[in-house]
Amino acid sequence: xxxxxxxxxxxxxxxxxxxxxxxxxxxxxxxxxxxxxxxxxxxxxxxxxxxxxxxxxxxxxxxxxxxxxxxxxxxxxxxxxxxxxxxxxxxxxxxxxxxxxxxxxxxxxxxxxxxxxxxxxxxxxxxxxxxxxxxxxxxxxxxxxxxxxxxxxxxxxxxxxxxxxxxxxxxxxxxxxxxxxxxxxxxxxxxxxxxxxxxxxxxxxxxxxxxxxxxxxxxxxxxxxxxxxxxxxxxxxxxxxxxxxxxxxxxxxxxxxxxxxxxxxxxxxxxxxxxxxxxxxxxxxxxxxxxxxxxxxxxxxxxxx
Amino acid sequence: xxxxxxxxxxxxxxxxxxxxxxxxxxxxxxxxxxxxxxxxxxxxxxxxxxxxxxxxxxxxxxxxxxxxxxxxxxxxxxxxxxxxxxxxxxxxxxxxxxxxxxxxxxxxxxxxxxxxxxxxxxxxxxxxxxxxxxxxxxxxxxxxxxxxxxxxxxxxxxxxxxxxxxxxxxxxxxxxxxxxxxxxxxxxxxxxxxxxxxxxxxxxxxxxxxxxxxxxxxxxxxxxxxxxxxxxxxxxxxxxxxxxxxxxxxxxxx
Ligand SMILES: Cc1cc2nc3c(=O)[nH]c(=O)nc-3n(C[C@H](O)[C@H](O)[C@H](O)COP(=O)(O)OP(=O)(O)OC[C@H]3O[C@@H](n4cnc5c(N)ncnc54)[C@H](O)[C@@H]3O)c2cc1C
Ligand SMILES: Cc1cc2nc3c(=O)[nH]c(=O)nc-3n(C[C@H](O)[C@H](O)[C@H](O)COP(=O)(O)O)c2cc1C
Ligand code: FES
Numbered sequence: 001x002x003x004x005x006x007x008x009x010x011x012x013x014x015x016x017x018x019x020x021x022x023x024x025x026x027x028x029x030x031x032x033x034x035x036x037x038x039x040x041x042x043x044x045x046x047x048x049x050x051x052x053x054x055x056x057x058x059x060x061x062x063x064x065x066x067x068x069x070x071x072x073x074x075x076x077x078x079x080x081x082x083x084x085x086x087x088x089x090x091x092x093x094x095x096x097x098x099x100x101x102x103x104x105x106x107x108x109x110x111x112x113x114x115x116x117x118x119x120x121x122x123x124x125x126x127x128x129x130x131x132x133x134x135x136x137x138x139x140x141x142x143x144x145x146x147x148x149x150x151x152x153x154x155x156x157x158x159x160x161x162x163x164x165x166x167x168x169x170x171x172x173x174x175x176x177x178x179x180x181x182x183x184x185x186x187x188x189x190x191x192x193x194x195x196x197x198x199x200x201x202x203x204x205x206x207x208x209x210x211x212x213x214x215x216x217x218x219x220x221x222x223x224x225x226x227x228x229x230x231x232x233x234x235x236x237x238x239x240x241x242x243x244x245x246x247x248x249x250x251x252x253x254x255x256x257x258x259x260x261x262x263x264x265x266x267x268x269x270x271x272x273x274x275x276x277x278x279x280x281x282x283x284x285x286x287x288x289x290x291x292x293x294x295x296x297x298x299x300x301x302x303x304x305x
Numbered sequence: 306x307x308x309x310x311x312x313x314x315x316x317x318x319x320x321x322x323x324x325x326x327x328x329x330x331x332x333x334x335x336x337x338x339x340x341x342x343x344x345x346x347x348x349x350x351x352x353x354x355x356x357x358x359x360x361x362x363x364x365x366x367x368x369x370x371x372x373x374x375x376x377x378x379x380x381x382x383x384x385x386x387x388x389x390x391x392x393x394x395x396x397x398x399x400x401x402x403x404x405x406x407x408x409x410x411x412x413x414x415x416x417x418x419x420x421x422x423x424x425x426x427x428x429x430x431x432x433x434x435x436x437x438x439x440x441x442x443x444x445x446x447x448x449x450x451x452x453x454x455x456x457x458x459x460x461x462x463x464x465x466x467x468x469x470x471x472x473x474x475x476x477x478x479x480x481x482x483x484x485x486x487x488x489x490x491x492x493x494x495x496x497x498x499x500x501x502x503x504x505x506x507x508x509x510x511x512x513x514x515x516x517x518x519x520x521x522x523x524x525x526x527x528x529x530x531x532x533x534x535x536x537x538x539x540x541x542x543x544x545x546x547x548x549x550x551x552x553x554x555x556x557x558x559x
Contacts, residue, residue, distance in 0.1 A: 024532075025526075027530050027531075027532075032529050032530070033546070034306070035306065047532075048379075055537060055542055056532065056535065059522060059523070059534075059535075060534075061523065061533050061534075062351075062524060062531075062533040063527045064349065064350055065350065066350070067350055069351060071525060071533060073531065073532045073533060073535075074532060074534040076535055076542070144352065189412055198526060201413060206327055210523075212516060220350060221350075271526070272351075272525045272526035273345075273350065273351065273352065273526075274308070275306070275308070275391075275528060295392065
C-alpha cells in the first residue's frame with residue numbers, strides 16, 4: 001500500500017496533517033519549540049487574545065478530574081497589541097506555516113478590534129473567534145449561549161476580516177446546531193468545536209470549591225464522546241468546515257473526530273500531560289490509517305451517516 | 306526538559322505520612338537545587354509536582370507527604386517499580402544571586418528556613434551552598450515531633466539546625482520565625498532561602514530583608530504552557546512552574 005495521504009484543507013489552506021494544538025494549551029509555541037520541531041504541526045491555534053492585557057482569574061485555577069481537568073485561567077494574555085507586535089511575529093520565526101489567531105472579547109466592538117488587528121498579521125491564516133470561554137462572567141459566556149449574539153459577533157467580525165473566520169462554539173447550550181447555523185447564516189467560513197464544558201470540583205475536606213472562581217472549563221479525554229456527538233450533529237447541520245476538538249489524545253481519536261465530520265482536529269489538554277502529544281499523534285497517523293485501510297484521510301471526513 | 310523513566314530504588318517512611326523515595330535514572334537535566342519534577346501516576350490525569358531534594362549522576366531523591374489520593378498511591382509503590390517523570394522543571398535557587406549580595410554587603414548571615422514538606426529542596430541547596438563555601442544555619446518548622454524529618458541529615462552536613470514545632474513537642478514552640486528572631490524582634494539573619502506553606506513564607510518575608518522564596522501552585526502542565534499557575538510579581542506576571550517556583554524577595558506581591 002502507498003503511504004496514506006494525511007493532508008487536509010481548511011478554507012483553501014492546505015494542512016500537511018489535521019493536527020493542530022488547541023488555543024490555551026500551547027501558548028505561542030515557544031515552550032514546545034524547545035522540545036520538537038513544531039513545523040510538523042498542521043497549524044497552531046494560539047492563546048486566546050483580548051483587547052487589553054489580562055492577568056486572568058485568581059488562584060487556584062486548576063482542578064484535576066477523572067480523565068481530565070478543570071481550568072479557570074480566565075484568558076490570561078498580554079493583550080492584542082503585544083500579540084500582534086511581538087508574539088505572532090516571534091512565532092513566525094519558529095513556525096513557518098499559517099497559524100490560527102484565537103480572539104475573545106467582552107463586547108462586539110472588542111471582537112471587531114481584535115479581528116482587525118490579527119487580520120493584518122502575515123502569518124495568521126484563520127481567525128478563530130472564541131464566543132465560548134466559560135471563565136469570564138462579563139461577556140464570553142453570554143455570546144456563546146445565544147444564537148442571536150453569535151450572529152451579531154459573526155456579522156461584525158466578517159465585515160472587517162479578509163481572512164477566513166471560524167466561530168468557536170461553546171458546548172454549554174441546549175442545541176449546538178442552532179448556534180452553528182446562526183454563525184453560518186452570517187457568513188462564518190468555518191466552526192471550531194467544542195470549547196470546555198462548564199464544571200466544578202469540591203474539596204470535600206475543606207468543604208469549598210477547589211477552584212477560586214468556583215467553576216471552570218472541563219476538558220480532556222472525558223469529554224471526547226460529547227465532542228464527537230456535537231461535531232457529528234453540527235457537521236450534518238451546516239455546509240462550512242468544522243475543526244473538531246475535545247479530549248483528542250491519539251491518532252485514533254483524530255480519525256474518530258474526522259469520521260464525525262471534522263476537517264481538522266485540535267488537541268488541547270493532551271499537550272499539558274504529555275508535551276510531545278501532538279508529535280506522537282502525527283507520527284502515529286499514517287500507521288493508524290493503514291490499519292483502518294484509509295488511503296486518503298480527507299476521504300473519511302463525515303463518512304459516518 | 307525530558308520525559309524519562311525512573312526506577313524506584315527505595316520508598317520508605319521517614320516521619321508521619323512522609324516518605325523518602327530514591328529514583329534511579331538520568332538526572333542530567335537538573336541544574337539547580339529547588340527545581341522540581343512532574344510525576345505521572347497510573348490512574349491520575351495530571352502529574353504530581355515534587356521538589357528534587359537531592360541528586361547525583363544517576364539518582365534523584367524526593368520527599369513527599371501523603372495528602373491525597375496521588376501521594377497515597379505513591380506511598381504504595383515498591384522497589385523496582387517504574388515512574389514516568391518530566392525533569393527538570395522550574396528555575397531553582399540561585400547561588401549566584403546570593404554571591405552578588407555577598408559582594409555588595411560583605412558578610413551575610415544566611416539561613417535556610419523550611420516548613421513541613423518545604424524542607425526537602427533546602428537539603429540539596431545546603432549541599433550546593435557548602436560546595437560554594439557558604440555555611441548557612443538551618444531552621445526547620447513542623448507541626449509536632451512526629452512530623453520532624455531530616456534534622457540529622459542537615460546536622461551531618463555540619464550545619465547548625467534548629468527545630469520549631471507548633472505544639473512544642475520538639476525544639477522551640479512556635480513557627481520558624483520564632484527561632485529566627487532576636488530578643489528585640491529584629492532578624493537574626495540577613496539572607497534567607499525558604500520553602501514552605503504560604504503563611505510561613507509571608508512571616509519569613511516580613512522578618513528577613515533579603516532572600517529567595519519557593520512557592521507552590523496548582524499546576525496543569527508544569528512547563529509553562531497553560532498559565533494555570535500564574536502569579537503577579539513586581540516584574541510582571543510569572544508562571545510558578547517555569548519562571549519560578551523560586552521568586553526573589555523584592556519581586557513578591559502578596
Ligand atoms: C513546585 C512544587 C514542588 C512541590 N514539592 C513537594 C515536595 O517536595 N514534597 C511534597 O510532599 N509535596 C510537594 N509539593 C506539593 C505536591 O505537589 C502535592 O502535595 C501533591 O500534588 C498532592 O497530590 P495528591 O494527589 O496526593 O493530592 P490531591 O489533593 O488529591 O491532588 C489533587 C490535585 O491537586 C494538586 N495539588 C494538591 N495539593 C497541591 C499542592 N500543595 N501544590 C500543588 N498542587 C497540589 C495535585 O497535584 C492534583 O493535581 C510541591 C508542589 C509544587 C507546586
Ligand atoms: C488551560 C486551558 C486554556 C484554554 N484557553 C483557551 C483560550 O484561550 N481560548 C479558547 O478558545 N479555548 C481555550 N481552551 C479550550 C481548548 O482550546 C479546547 O477547546 C478544549 O480544552 C477542549 O479540548 P481538549 O479536551 O483537547 O482540551 C483552553 C483549554 C485549557 C485546558
Ligand atoms: S502549570 Fe501550566 S503554565 Fe504553569
